Amino acid sequence: xxxxxxxxxxxxxxxxxxxxxxxxxxxxxxxxxxxxxxxxxxxxxxxxxxxxxxxxxxxxxxxxxxxxxxxxxxxxxxxxxxxxxxxxxxxxxxxxxxxxxxxxxxxxxxxxxxxxxxxxxxxxxxxxxxxxxxxxxxxxxxxxxxxxxxxxxxxxxxxxxxxxxxxxxxxxxxxxxxxxxxxxxxxxxxxxxxxxxxxxxxxxxxxx
Amino acid sequence: xxxxxxxxxxxxxxxxxxxxxxxxxxxxxxxxxxxxxxxxxxxxxxxxxxxxxxxxxxxxxxxxxxxxxxxxxxxxxxxxxxxxxxxxxxxxxxxxxxxxxxxx
Numbered sequence: 001x002x003x004x005x006x007x008x009x010x011x012x013x014x015x016x017x018x019x020x021x022x023x024x025x026x027x028x029x030x031x032x033x034x035x036x037x038x039x040x041x042x043x044x045x046x047x048x049x050x051x052x053x054x055x056x057x058x059x060x061x062x063x064x065x066x067x068x069x070x071x072x073x074x075x076x077x078x079x080x081x082x083x084x085x086x087x088x089x090x091x092x093x094x095x096x097x098x099x100x101x102x103x104x105x106x107x108x109x110x111x112x113x114x115x116x117x118x119x120x121x122x123x124x125x126x127x128x129x130x131x132x133x134x135x136x137x138x139x140x141x142x143x144x145x146x147x148x149x150x151x152x153x154x155x156x157x158x159x160x161x162x163x164x165x166x167x168x169x170x171x172x173x174x175x176x177x178x179x180x181x182x183x184x185x186x187x188x189x190x191x192x193x194x195x196x197x198x199x200x201x202x203x204x205x206x207x208x
Numbered sequence: 209x210x211x212x213x214x215x216x217x218x219x220x221x222x223x224x225x226x227x228x229x230x231x232x233x234x235x236x237x238x239x240x241x242x243x244x245x246x247x248x249x250x251x252x253x254x255x256x257x258x259x260x261x262x263x264x265x266x267x268x269x270x271x272x273x274x275x276x277x278x279x280x281x282x283x284x285x286x287x288x289x290x291x292x293x294x295x296x297x298x299x300x301x302x303x304x305x306x307x308x309x310x311x312x
Contacts, residue, residue: 006272009271009273010271011219014215029281029282032282039289040296043296044296046297047300050301051301054308072234075238076234079230079234082230083224083226086226086227086270090219093216094215188270188271192263192266198234203237207241207251208244
C-alpha cells in the first residue's frame with residue numbers, strides 16, 4: 001500500500017515504478033523549493049505593480065490599456081494547456097508506449113505557443129497605442145511583471161521540446177520520467193501565477 | 209492495492225474535475241467584471257476571492273497537494289512561502305502607500 005502514498009507534488013508514479021518513485025521524492029522536493037522561491041519573485045513584482053498602479057504620469061491608465069476578450073482567451077488557452085499536460089502525465093504513468101504521451105505533449109506545446117503569440121500581439125498593440133514601458137511607472141511595472149511570466153512560458157515551451165526529443169531518443173527511462181515530472185510542476189505552477197496576473201492586473205484594471 | 213486501470217480513470221477524473229472547476233471559476237471572475245452588478249469594491253473582492261479558490265483548486269487537482277501525512281512537507285513549504293509572500297507584499301504596500309500619503 002505504501003507505493004500509493006503521495007510523496008511529492010504533481011502526479012505520483014506510485015506502484016507503476018517503485019525505484020523512480022523513491023528518487024523522485026528528493027528530486028522533486030528540490031525543484032519544488034525552486035518554484036516557491038520563484039513565486040516570491042513574482043509576489044514582489046506584484047507588490048511593485050500595486051504600488052505603481054496610480055503612477056500613470058498622465059499616460060494611459062489600466063482601463064485604457066487592457067482588453068477583456070484577449071485576456072480571457074489567453075486564460076482559457078493556458079488553462080487548457082495545464083489540463084493537456086495532466087493528460088500527458090497520466091499517459092506517461094500508465095502507457096507502455098509513448099505515442100499518447102508525445103501527442104499530449106505536442107498539444108500542450110501548441111497551446112503554449114498560441115498563448116505566447118497572443119500575448120506578444122497584445123504587447124505590440126499596447127506599445128503601438130503609446131503604452132510602452134518607459135511611458136510611466138505603472139507601465140514599467142506592468143512590463144516587468146507580465147512579460148516575466150511570458151518568458152517563463154517560453155522557457156516551458158522550449159523545455160517541452162527538449163523533453164519530446166529526450167523521450168524520442170532515450171525512451172521512457174527513469175531519468176526522463178523524473179524530468180517530465182519536474183516539467184509538469186513547472187507548467188502547472190505557471191498557470192497558478194497566471195491566475196494572479198489575470199485577477200490582479202487585468203480584471204482589477206478593468207473594473208468600472 | 210488498486211489496479212492500474214482504476215487509478216488511471218481516477219486520475220483522469222481528478223484532472224477533469226480540476227479543469228471544469230477552474231473553467232467555472234475563471235468564467236465567474238471575468239463575468240463579474242464584464243457585467244458588473246455590484247459596486248467596484250465588492251467586484252474586486254469577488255475577483256480576488258475567486259482567484260484564491262482557483263489557486264486552491266489548481267494545487268489540489270493539478271499539483272496533487274493534499275492533507276495526507278506524506279505530503280505534509282510540500283504543503284508546509286507552500287504555507288511558509290505564503291506567509292513570506294503575505295508579509296512582504298502587504299508590508300510593501302502599507303509602507304509605500306503610507307509614504308505617498310505623507311508626501312501628498
